[in-house]
Amino acid sequence: MSKKKMTHKTDKRKTKNDITNIVINFFNSNSDKSFNYKQVAEKLGFKKPAEKQVVNNILFDLVEDAFIIETSRGKFKSNNRGLFLEGIFERRSNGKNFFVADDDAEESHIFVAERNSAHAMGGDRVKVQMLAKRKGRDPEAEVIEILERKQNRFVGTLDVQKQFAFLVMDSKMLANDIFIPKEKLKGGKDGDKALVEIVEWPQRAKNPIGKVIDILGQTGQNDTEMNAILAEYGLPYKYPEKVEAAANKISDEITAEEVAKREDMRNVTTFTIDPRDAKDFDDALSVRQLKNGNWEIGVHIADVTHYVEEGDIVDKEGESRATSIYLVDRTIPMLPERISNNLCSLRPNEDKLCYSVVFEMDDNANIKKHRIVRTVIHSDRRFTYEEAQDIIETGEGDFKEEVLKLNELAKKLRGKRFESGAIAFDRHEVRFEIDETGKPISVYFKYAKEANKLIEEFMLLANRTVAEFIGNVPKSKKAKTFVYRIHDLPNSEKMENLSEFIRRFGYKIKVDGSKTAVSKAINHLLDEVNGKPEENLISTIAIRAMAKAVYSTVNIGHYGLAFEYYTHFTSPIRRYPDMMVHRLLTRYLDGGRSVNKLVYEGKCKHSSDMEQLAASAERASIKYKQVEFMSDKLGQVFDAVISGITEWGLYAEINENKCEGMVPIRDLDDDFYEFDEKNYCLRGRRTKRTYSLGDALKIKVARANLERKQLDFALVED
DSSP: OOOOOOOOOOTTTHHHHHHHHHHHHHHHTTTEEOOHHHHHHHTTTOHHHHHHHHHHHHHHHHHTTSEEEEEEEEEEEOOOOOOEEEEEEEEEETTTTTEEEEEEOOOOOEEGGGGGTHHHHHTTTEEEEEEETTTSOOOEEEEEEEEOOOOOOEEEEEEEEEEEEEEEEEEOSSSSSSEEEGGTTTTOOEEEEEEEEEEOOOOOOOOOOEEEEEEEHHHHHHHHHHHHHHTTOOOOSSHHHHHHHHHTTSSSOHHHHHTTTSEEOSSOOHHHHHHHHOOOOOOOEEEETTTTSSEEEEEEEOOOHHHHHHHSSHHHHHHOOOBBBEEEEEEESSSOIIIIIIISSTTTTTTEEEEEEEEOTTTOOOOOEEEEEEEEEOOOOOEHHHHHHHHHHHOOOHHHHHHHHHHHHHHHHHHHHHHHHOOOOOOOOEEEOOOOTSSSSEEEEOOHHHHHHHHHHHHHHHHHHHHHHHHOTTTTTOOOOOOOBOOOOHHHHHHHHHHHHHHHTTOOOOOSSSSSHHHHHHHHHHHHTTSSTTTHHHHHHHHHHHHOOEESSOOOOOOTTTTSSOOOOOTTTTTTTHHHHHHHHHHHHTOOOOOHHOOOOHHHHHHHHHHHHHHHHHHHHHHHHHHHHHOTTOEEEEEEOOOEEEEEEEEETTTOOOOOEEEOOOOOSOOOOEEEEETEEEEEETTTEETTTTOOOEEEEEEEEETTTTTEEOOOOO
């Protein structure tokens, strides 16, 4: 059977530029063959002599542009560099897909047209072939192999027809909806939110074919939407029954034999300070004055690894999850509630097993000595942060002397940290008051007060001490493999951008010099903007200049905290790296050999990746609640500030509640606006009017799309 010719309707309106693009696409699709101008014209359906002559002229233009080469007289072939690259494919619903090569430090985007995508999906590792580059055009590539699928499960809303259904996507990860045969619906009804797995995507099919994995519930219901957010990020939204059953069988008995192996600190004043709604108390503080006048401060951490054995079903589930997840209205624990809220939670008036770092320090918070020991404790009191803060502010309440002494020491530890170059990012967090159905009824901001900082300071001290104990060895010795929490230096280019950006507000910052000098300059800037309208914006830009903190076996120190050695030891109920640290500590204290570095580096990378996913899900849940909160305020006018600039519009953040929405560029209809990426602004071509990051605006709430978690604003002129 002969192949159909590629045909194109030709009329007087088809310009030379149109025909050029058609010819370019033809050579991209036939990059390994040579053609003369008559063959090209015939295959593209250009039959008139004048059209053939235009094609001939275009071929010589493309030779001049080095897009094609003349292989022999009158024969032309794509000037394919034959460059094959591996990297990550990113899909966009508007068809503007792109590829980022593995070794591309600048992360520049190489365009991949939909016809050249081979049905790759966002996040897939792929192999591409670079297409011949035309002068003045961006580089373009074609996917020739999918090396590793990032995900094949998607969340959306079912559109059920008589004989089949479609999953209409919540996210913009796929250009097309997923086709679902009726027998693969798993009881799903029209309008249900569902988790669907792609099982096949035939090469010539427009839509992938999928099957329903789970029905999440009816669209719009709070539980459904929160579970949908988790499923969208590939995070668990329910606990496997087998794991729950295994956790329920763990004995809660503390035997005399176990107590005998430990330091008994049950007679020392001990208490916890946690959020009001917390149930998993994984840290406690003890305090007593010694005969020499110094203070013994104990940082006691739940001994989770005493109960959870390495490699058992509960441990494997915890390692897979790697972290607890905190959405607006719920916590999805890393470990089953039997462990996190019962066995290991340091509840008051109960004996509990702990891993402890016990310090002896003087009145100036100078550490004289410390010990890392397994202990048994008995908490005398459970404080909320608000209760502890009240004692700090009034000097009255239970255990007031102990609380006030701990706060006094914590402030001195904090002062020393900042003197060494630690950075003070004290940003507020958006919180919602929600009713029994999960609907947000008000927005408030959570600020870290002295009680929060008290706990933070002693946790930082314990984490640093444990990391130094393992990592800080004499030069003649090699440190054993360990899990560190590392934070690299700020990106110099981003620091330059920050410096340039804050200049418009009248601020300056030192971007070079010693680590301490730069961190002190950042702190000075944060102090200067404190309480100003631009505070949140400048803090956000400053944070973006920072590297992300991650887990690694290769210690480079923690820049933000100004620590040479740092780890995570203090939250084993909610972070798997802390469980790894507890086990490695036990092994090394018992004289064990170093573990396999490569294996633990893999575990570190998994934990870092899961931490980022959990943070993304948390942000998505906040965004959903913001849109839900604003959905009954359509048409209302608010004061806002420009918080982001893109080529498709500007983002504005409402001052009073920090809800962010977008003003689409298409709605800025008084001029043609162009995006100036370097200066964070949109500039009108005719009027030269600019919209810059940080500008004050009045906006009106125009649309609230819960499915897309998107608010649209309209500008209101003064």
